[in-house]
Amino acid sequence: MTRFLKSREAILLGALLALVFLAETRFSGFAAPGNLVRIFNDTSILIILALGQTMVILTRCIDLSQASNLALTGMVTAMMNAAMPGLPVPLLILVAVGIGLVLGALNGLLVWKLDIPPIVVTLGTLTIFRGLVFLVSGGAWVNSHEMSAAYKGFPRADILGLPVMSWIALATIAAFAVAVNRTSLGRAFYAVGGNPGAAVYTGIDVGRTRFWAFVIAGGLAGLCGYLWVARYAVAYTDVAGGFELDIIAACVIGGIAISGGLGTVTGAVLGALFLGTIKNALPVAGISPFWQMAISGTAIIVAVAVNRRRTPGRIILKEAKA
Amino acid sequence: MKDTSPESREVLSLEAITKTFPGVTALNDVALSLYPGEVTALVGENGAGKSTLVKILTGIYQPDGGTIRVDGAETRFPTAIAAQSAGITAIHQETVLFDELSVAENIFLGHAPRGRFGLIDWARLRVDAKAILERIGARLDPETPLKELGIASKHLVAIARALSVEARVVVMDEPTASLSQAEIEELYDLVERLKAEGKAILFISHKFDEIFRIADRYTVFRDGEMVDAGRITEVTEDQLVEKMVGRTMDAIFPDRTFDPGPEILRVEGYRHPTEFAEIDFTLRRGEILGFYGLVGAGRSEVMQALFGVTRPSAGRVLLDGQEIVIRSPADAIAQGIVYVPEDRGHQGAITALPIFQNVTLPSLPQTSRHGFIRMAEEFALAREYTERLDLRAAALDQNVGNLSGGNQQKVVIAKWLATRPKVIILDEPTKGIDVGSKAAVHAFMAELAAEGLAVIMVSSEIPEILGMSDRAIVLRDGRIAGAFEREDLTPEILVRAAAGYAEVA
Structure with missing residues (x-):
């Protein structure tokens, strides 16, 4: 318990609670359970994407293409739904996840087999995927009235007082909490990012491990493609434009070290919630969107500064040659 | 002048x-x-x-x-x-x-x-x-x-x-x-x-x-x-x-009697395009085989090839009489050959992970059921091997980065022993660690050999080669410059073979 109180997650949780409290003083009712549930639901997509991104960052890589992947998969499912309203929604979700996995695998293969730096690979695929949205749709929008009620209704459907979207986010969090701590692959993510050289000597295939991180991030981006388009009931080329930076910001605020090997699922979730709360709280407090951007940016830098004081452990004997 | x-x-x-x-x-x-x-x-x-x-x-x-x-x-x-x-x-x-x-x-x-x-x-x-x-x-x-x-x-x-x-x-x-x-x-x-x-x-x-x-x-x-x-x-x-x-053998090495078992490893005609050539040697159970040479003589390179980090261009490796092909470290580990690298900072421990996770990293399949790690078994395995190595740490969930050099080395060795290998390669096992930890590592190596494990020890320290090896091979410029039985080993012989100075009698 004392260890938790000293962890960066505890600091972040404290900051999150302080933020909610502050917003409550400016706008009574902000901290009401109903509003908090609404904020969580609004942040669901960011949480899911941030978890995928966390896996990638843990392996000392980065995925800038998630938002474009989301836009492409969202557009494809929207067009399928518009063309064939009879297709069951679960099938469309499978298609979304499937396309997302393939796009993620493309990133992963380029990083693994061609050894191209991840930032370059995903900067490229960010543009390519976004361009494909335009090619697939011809630049046309898929509007609410073209989508079936089932398609739009699924993320909003209420189960035990929570929308399905929130349940999906909770399920994703739970799955990651288990997978990261209890599977070899989860452990390999930390090993590869923490010390790639040592990971090789431990029999871990660094490239393959990174590949799987990209595949996971891609699959989740695909899932979010459907969720996003269905929830906002519109698909167009610029859906979620620039959202990749929010995802990375959530990870960084959550204490996922950009240098890899350090970070937790809890951290990523809290980071996403912190960012989500800022975005919700500032408008109700009547703060202009430009200030919001400045405040979000400040939060990132403060978060990194706070995390900096914890070094991931000294490397002894950097210079053992005497 | x-x-x-x-x-x-x-x-x-x-x-x-x-x-x-x-x-x-x-x-x-x-x-x-x-x-x-x-x-x-x-x-x-x-x-x-x-x-x-x-x-x-x-x-x-x-x-x-x-x-x-x-x-x-x-x-x-x-x-x-x-x-x-x-x-x-x-x-x-x-x-x-x-x-x-x-x-x-x-x-x-x-x-x-x-x-x-x-x-x-x-x-x-x-x-x-x-x-x-x-x-x-x-x-x-x-x-x-x-x-x-x-x-x-x-x-x-x-x-x-x-x-x-x-x-x-x-x-x-x-x-x-x-x-x-x-x-x-x-x-x-x-x-x-x-x-x-x-x-x-x-x-x-x-x-x-x-x-x-x-x-x-x-x-x-x-x-x-x-x-x-x-x-x-x-x-x-x-x-x-x-x-x-020098003439002093100030370090004290464990007393051990070499009781050679059957041959376990045989390397024939091993060659790498740029690093080494004509490497032939055998290793028996219970044996400590020393590899001496100057820095850059190709000792680590041979070991890295054996461990699958690099690919040799020719040669055969036989384990227990069976020819094996090692394409990656994972292959080597699966065959029972493990390697404790010299550069612990970059190749040894993952400092941001706790001790127990470092120890069990290559053994996760053994501690998992249906793809999920059993934490209790994992912890037990880590405890067993860290205790065997007499690791002094406050807790097993402490990060390895907080340990001293000697203890980090013990974590890395424990990690490999937990895989229950047949052959363990230790590359400069005591380089840069304090005298107390050195003695512990030496004693432990002797113990491993006595249990029938085959040990290859790459070392640049002549006393260590003399004190620990049953046989020693000297490499120079990527080739074997000499192989010596324990009773023939002297500092002069090693130095001369390694430096290529004069003919070794």
Whole structure:
């Protein structure tokens, strides 16, 4: 318990609670359970994407293409739904996840087999995927009235007082909490990012491990493609434009070290919630969107500064040659 | 050589220099003097403190104690620039130059001639570079990008760079290590020129023939201490070897009786395009096989190939009489061959992960059910092996980064033992760890061998090879230079085989 109180997650949780409290003083009712549930639901997509991104960052890589992947998969499912309203929604979700996995695998293969730096690979695929949205749709929008009620209704459907979207986010969090701590692959993510050289000597295939991180991030981006388009009931080329930076910001605020090997699922979730709360709280407090951007940016830098004081452990004997 | 009371005109002198790193004393109360127009050879085994001394001389390390004098005046080199402006320059084993820049740019990087408005005067830079290259007899075009040059030419550029700053002291750290015979001859000529120009030269080398050929003086380091110094004419090769290896076996090694089991590993005709060739050896259960050689002799490279980190171009590996193919470390681990690398910082422990996760990392399949790790079993496995290695840590969920060097090494060894290997390769297992941990690692190696594990120990420490090995193989320049039974092992035999000095009887 004392260890938790000293962890960066505890600091972040404290900051999150302080933020909610502050917003409550400016706008009574902000901290009401109903509003908090609404904020969580609004942040669901960011949480899911941030978890995928966390896996990638843990392996000392980065995925800038998630938002474009989301836009492409969202557009494809929207067009399928518009063309064939009879297709069951679960099938469309499978298609979304499937396309997302393939796009993620493309990133992963380029990083693994061609050894191209991840930032370059995903900067490229960010543009390519976004361009494909335009090619697939011809630049046309898929509007609410073209989508079936089932398609739009699924993320909003209420189960035990929570929308399905929130349940999906909770399920994703739970799955990651288990997978990261209890599977070899989860452990390999930390090993590869923490010390790639040592990971090789431990029999871990660094490239393959990174590949799987990209595949996971891609699959989740695909899932979010459907969720996003269905929830906002519109698909167009610029859906979620620039959202990749929010995802990375959530990870960084959550204490996922950009240098890899350090970070937790809890951290990523809290980071996403912190960012989500800022975005919700500032408008109700009547703060202009430009200030919001400045405040979000400040939060990132403060978060990194706070995390900096914890070094991931000294490397002894950097210079053992005497 | 005119010899007018040289003691009074030393250019550079070090007195009582001490330097310690966590857990290791790299230099203890050493002295060194360099004289103009003379070559001083610095000899010593790997780990004797030579490189540390060079780093102190060039301002990269700060000594913990002692005095540096230039022309008799006490001084300090807080930065590499400070050492350079005091006229000290070093030519390293691995030349530290810039591949993408031209020869001329490399020579003058950081002190290029300036023209108007403080901009670099390119025309003069080229002319000056040409002049310096001619001075050292190097036929190089100043415009050539450095990456197009061979190692020998790069050395020449490094030397030209040294002269361009009007160096008075030139440190050469194993300059001939990667040169051909013809190139070495050219280097000797150059050293003569530098001597004639009155430079004081510190020449670090393992090769006795060249020491006796070009040095005027010698200084011997052993285990971080200066053992002897004098004029080269007053010493013989045998005496120098003896001073280098010393007669004391101060470390205490565990008593062990070698009870050889059946052959477990056989390596035949092992070859790598650039690192090693004609490597044949066998290993038996219960045996500790030492691999000795100078740094760069190819010992680690052979082991890395065996472990699947690099691919050999030819050769067979037989384990228990069965030929095996190792394509990756995962293959090697699956076959029961594990490797504890030398560079623990970069290849050993994952410092941001807790102890128990480091230990179980290669054993996760054994502690998992249906793809999920069983934490209790994982913890038990980690506890079993850390206890066996007598690891002193507050808790197993403590991060490895907070442990001392000796304990980090124990974590890495525990990690491999937990995979229950057949062959364990330990690369410099006690390098840079404190004496207490060293003894623990040695005792443990003896215990492993007694249990029937086959151990390969790569070591640059002669006492360790002598004290621990049942047999020892010496590598030189990527080839086996000799294989010796325990009873035949002496420090002299090892040094001679490794350095290629004289014929081993």
